[in-house]
Amino acid sequence: MTKFAFPHVTFADCVYNYWLPGNNRTQPGTYRVIVDAELPSARSVMLLDLCGAGGFLSLSPDIAQRTGLELDNEITTDKLFETLQRTGVELNGADHLFYLPSAEQNRIQNEHFPATIRQLTLDDTAAFETFFSAAPKDDLDEAFVELDHWLVFGCFIEDRLVSVASMYPWKGTSFADLGVITLPHFRGHGFGRQIVRAISAQALKQGFEPQYRCQQNNISSIRLAEASGFSLFANWDVIKLDED
Structure with a gap:
């Protein structure tokens, strides 16, 4: 093509x-x-x-x-x-x-991430539940982050889970749709960027294409996508369904 x-x-x-x-x-x-x-x-x-x-x-x-x-x-x-x-x-x-440009994919797969960031499993349920209860409701509504998703990464600071990113295969494609939340008190330190890049690197190694979606008015999410190496590909809209 x-x-x-x-x-x-x-x-x-x-x-x-x-x-x-x-x-x-x-x-x-x-x-x-x-x-x-x-x-x-x-x-x-x-x-x-x-x-x-x-x-x-x-x-x-x-x-x-x-x-x-x-x-x-x-x-x-x-x-x-x-x-x-x-x-x-x-x-x-x-x-x-947003998607990662080809050149950025090569860089991200060779990047080394701090020991505070790792993949989460069901053994981290208690830490995730504590994180989930502390996250703002608006963030939980906008970012679909779940421990039982296909791929989940977390950032720990002094044994506390402060940032979580999760991915799931999107609509039967090879895209891995990404959601990320960092607790408000821990923002501005680069944790969100690091965790987005770490989970994206792992998705790429497993043959999936990281996909970052956010609403056009979500300025903080747009900035995080760009800081994490993603570039805007398109704006995408669909029909609004009757909720009744």
């Missing part, structure tokens, strides 16, 4: 292969329509806005019929949102999608 031009950054092939449908390119502010009968209901409308390029609007056939959009149509940003509003389609709110 011909890679889209991301300024000074090259990502792993699996990132391009999963997110980019073919070699069709669009200009900034323009989206190419993809009609996909295999989209699940939770992603019957999916909007991908690439950094430094245009984007893609993926629709299930029934939504495409409702909007009057067809495969390979190109639509401007204004027209897109006007069409979605007219047809009663509401989006959930975009996430930033």
Whole structure:
């Protein structure tokens, strides 16, 4: 596949292969329509806005019929949102999608991490429960961190667990979706950065691609992603489901 031009950054092939449908390119502010009968209901409308390029609007056939959009149509940003509003389609709110550039992956796998950071197991349940009870509720809601996830790392300071990152395989892909929480009193010391890099190194060694997602208004999480060596690939949004 011909890679889209991301300024000074090259990502792993699996990132391009999963997110980019073919070699069709669009200009900034323009989206190419993809009609996909295999989209699940939770992603019957999916909007991908690439950094430094245009984007893609993926629709299930029934939504495409409702909007009057067809495969390979190109639509401007204004027209897109006007069409979605007219047809009663509401989006959930975009996430930033971060991945490690290829050059950074090489560095991170050869990095040495302090002894205070290690992989957690069920033997760490008591320490994790103490950590969990001390973490702010907003952080727990925004960052999906669990001890029983596929891969979990923790940072200990004087035998206290102060930062935790966990990963799980994302939607049947080779992506390892990452969540991280550092207790407020221990922020600003680089623990979050170290633990994100440590868990990412282990995921890469096991053949998984670290994926860092956060909401566009989560400035502290964006800064942590960038400080940990990740680069922004795209903004990603899906249809908002009726909670009823």
